[in-house]
Amino acid sequence: MIRAASAVAACLCATSFGQEFQIDANAMTTHASGPFSEMFTGMFSVTNTLADPDVDGDSSILDVLIDGVRQHSGGATSGAFAFELDVEFAGGDIVSGFLSVSHDSTGSENVYSAELSPTAGGAILEIGDGTFVIGGMTFEGMWVDPSGTFLGVDISPWGSAQPLLGRFSDIAFTPNDDHMDPDTDVDVFMLVPAPAGGLLFGVGALAFLRRRH
Numbered sequence: 733m734i735r736a737a738s739a740v741a742a743c744l745c746a747t748s749f750g751q752e753f754q755i756d757a758n759a760m761t762t763h764a765s766g767p768f769s770e771m772f773t774g775m776f777s778v779t780n781t782l783a784d785p786d787v788d789g790d791s792s793i794l795d796v797l798i799d800g801v802r803q804h805s806g807g808a809t810s811g812a813f814a815f816e817l818d819v820e821f822a823g824g825d826i827v828s829g830f831l832s833v834s835h836d837s838t839g840s841e842n843v844y845s846a847e848l849s850p851t852a853g854g855a856i857l858e859i860g861d862g863t864f865v866i867g868g869m870t871f872e873g874m875w876v877d878p879s880g881t882f883l884g885v886d887i888s889p890w891g892s893a894q895p896l897l898g899r900f901s902d903i904a905f906t907p908n909d910d911h912m913d914p915d916t917d918v919d920v921f922m923l924v925p926a927p928a929g930g931l932l933f934g935v936g937a938l939a940f941l942r943r944r945h
Contacts, residue, residue, distance in 0.1 A: 753890050754797040755833055755844075755882075755920040757815055759790045762916040768864060768907045770856045771824045776866070778817040778903070778918055790915070791815075793835065796885050805883035808835050817900065817918060819848060819868070824856045826868050831900060833920060835883055842880045842887070844922070846873035846898060859904075867901035873922050890922050898922040 757780070765774035780791045793808040812835060819829040829848030834841055849869040857865045875882075878891025890896055902919045 751889060751924060752799055753887065753922045754800070756794040756797065756917075757813075757833065757920065758792050758794050758917045759915050760815055760918065761791075762903075762905055762907075762913040764905075764907055764911040766911060768905065768911060769824075770858055770864070772821045772856060773823055774821060776819040776821060776905075778815065778916055780813065780815040793833075793883065796883050798885070803883075803885045805885055808883060815918070819866075821856070826850050829868075831870055831920065841876075842882050843876040844873065844882070844887075844920070846870035846896070846922075848900075861906070863904055863906045866903040866905055867899065870898040870900065870922075871895070873898050890924065893924045896922045896924070 760778050760780045762776070762778045764772065764776050766772075768776075791809075793813050795802045795807050796805050797803060814832070814834045816830070816832045818831075820827040826848050827850050830845070831848065832843060832845040834843040847870065849871050855865075855867045859865055873890075873896030874894050875887055875891045878894055879888045880891070881887060898921045900918055900920050902917060905916055906913050
């Protein structure tokens with residue numbers, strides 16, 4: 733069975749999207765509700781909160797990118813952004829979940845949130861040394877202020893096209909004996925929706941890859 737995060741990215745890239753907005757969040761705390769494996773069943777979460785920043789205080793939003801190009805926003809430290817990714821897995825597949833990321837350094841907060849797609853599934857791949865790579869697709873992506881900014885970068889091209897499709901990827905999770913990892917990175921992507929034909933192709937191709945034996 734193919735359970736690779738790269739399958740998520742490959743199928744999304746196969747569709748006809750416009751510009752891609754990326755949030756590069758690093759060194760956050762991750763927790764699984766039990767022993768982790770490619771067939772994990774339970775809850776998986778990645779968090780950083782404004783009130784109680786990441787355990788080691790090193791979490792950050794390194795930058796935002798558009799089509800892979802850094803926007804030189806200066807990023808955000810652990811006490812200046814909130815991040816929540818909650819995933820319910822059943823047999824290694826995403827059943828449901830929620831993603832939210834926000835930044836507030838000037839009293840003007842913008843929040844992006846999305847649902848996790850169970851249709852296209854998630855991806856858990858063990859890459860050795862007890863590390864797992866995780867990714868998945870999102871839908872119903874929404875900005876609270878669709879004409880505003882995030883870390884000084886204009887998000888109106890995406891806000892005007894919401895609800896948005898997207899994905900989360902590049903989660904390298906190395907759980908300790910308590911099923912935790914204090915140093916986990918997540919990349920969040922949002923995309924201008926494709927025409928219906930292109931979208932169906934992408935989701936259909938991912939479903940095929942996820943369920944091949």
